[in-house]
Amino acid sequence: MKNKQVIxxxxxxxxxxxxxxxHGAEKFQGGIGNIAGWFESIGLPGFLAYIVASIELVGGIAMLLGFATRIVGGLFVIVLLGAIVKVQFAAGFIGGYAYDLALVAMSAYFLLNGSQLYSLDNYISKTRNK
Structure with missing residues (x-):
């Protein structure tokens, strides 16, 4: 059973x-300045677009590698809750925040549990304990 959970x-x-x-790459490729302008149009400071896009891109790479998964999971939860409250909630459940809610649950899992299998976190932990 344990192996199935880890996989x-x-x-x-x-x-x-x-x-x-x-999501992060799309924001940078599509013109981060345009995203910053859109952030401002919905009442958020434009510089937050750079922070969100960086969290998505760099955090996505870190998550893929299993590096700092608890921290990245927490950052993803914050970004997603902001997106749900500020943008997606108004669109309703199915056409709006359902997808982000699923990503929140996945991100919260890693915030709470970290990562084990094929992760840099696990490798670093094992080398420190030797």
Missing amino acids: GALLLRVILGVIFIG
Whole structure:
């Protein structure tokens, strides 16, 4: 049973990382200045676009590698809750925040549990304990 849980967590971590890499890369490729302008249009400081896009891209890479998964998971939860409250909630459940809510649950899992299988966190932990 334990092996199935660890493999399941690996699958969640890889998929979560890939999703966030995609979202962060899209913000930078599409013109981060445009995203900053959109942030301002919804009442958020434009500089937050750079922070969010960086968390998504760099955090996605870190999550994929299993590095600082608890910290990154927490950052993802904050970003996603902000997106749900500020943007997605108004669109309703199915057309709005359902997808982000699933990502919040996945991110919260890593905030609470970290990562084990094929993760830099696990490798670093093992080398420190030797």
